[in-house]
Each structure stands twice: as C-alpha cells, then as structure tokens.
Amino acid sequence: MAARIANLCFDAHDPWSQTQWWAGVLEDFVMPDAAEFPQGPGDDECGLQGPAGQWLLFLAVPEGKSVKNRMHPCLRPTDRDRDAEVDRVLALGATLVADHRDGPDRGWAVLADPEGNEFCILRRLDGSD
Numbered sequence: 001m002a003a004r005i006a007n008l009c010f011d012a013h014d015p016w017s018q019t020q021w022w023a024g025v026l027e028d029f030v031m032p033d034a035a036e037f038p039q040g041p042g043d044d045e046c047g048l049q050g051p052a053g054q055w056l057l058f059l060a061v062p063e064g065k066s067v068k069n070r071m072h073p074c075l076r077p078t079d080r081d082r083d084a085e086v087d088r089v090l091a092l093g094a095t096l097v098a099d100h101r102d103g104p105d106r107g108w109a110v111l112a113d114p115e116g117n118e119f120c121i122l123r124r125l126d127g128s129d
Contacts, residue, residue, distance in 0.1 A: 007055035015046040015058035
C-alpha cells in the first residue's frame with residue numbers, strides 16, 4: 001500500500017457545531033479524548049476520530065458552500081433500513097437534496113448536513129430495506 005487516508009476535511013462556518021452534528025449521525029466516528037485533542041466552540045478545527053485512526057475534520061472558512069461537493073461520503077445503515085436511516089438523519093436536521101430511491105431494495109438518497117455538505121445514504125450491506 002502506498003498511502004492511507006488520514007482524514008477527510010469539510011469546510012465549515014462553525015466547526016464545533018458540525019462536529020457535534022456528525023457525531024449524532026455516525027456510530028463509528030466519535031469525539032476524541034479531550035486531553036489528547038482539545039476542541040470546543042470557536043475553534044478553527046474540530047473533529048471526530050474513526051475506528052481505524054482516520055478523522056473527520058471540520059475546518060473554519062469564511063465563505064459559504066456555493067457549488068456541489070466534488071467528493072462526498074456515502075453512509076450505510078447498520079441497525080435499520082435505508083428509509084428509516086434517511087428519516088432519522090432528516091430529523092437531526094439534514095435536508096433532502098435528491099431522492100434516487102427506487103423501491104425498497106434499490107437506489108440511494110442524497111442529503112445535506114446543516115451547512116450544506118452533501119452525503120448519500122445507501123442500502124444496508126445485507127440488502128434488507
């Protein structure tokens with residue numbers, strides 16, 4: 001292997017709020033130990049630590065999102081079907097950008113987080129939806 005992803009970075013007006021929001025969406029990325037990675041409101045960089053050492057980082061930028069993401073995460077539910085996960089994440093404050101669901105066993109939904117960063121929710125790996 002030549003390289004491994006260390007982190008994925010998202011531009012944000014409020015890195016701390018984005019970190020807290022995504023912590024509510026993801027089960028495998030968690031708030032790091034505060035002694036090792038202190039972070040909080042007003043910080044220019046905040047993040048979540050993943051199971052294999054990767055990070056989701058949210059970095060302060062002055063400008064808002066103006067075009068479609070060139071890259072985005074795709075999420076797979078682990079304990080509910082795709083439609084129930086879409087409903088759960090919408091209730092957390094996401095918005096539906098595009099609905100490409102074609103019945104219970106095909107397709108995906110494109111959502112956006114509270115700052116407009118797009119992501120997809122796919123079907124479960126076991127195919128149950």
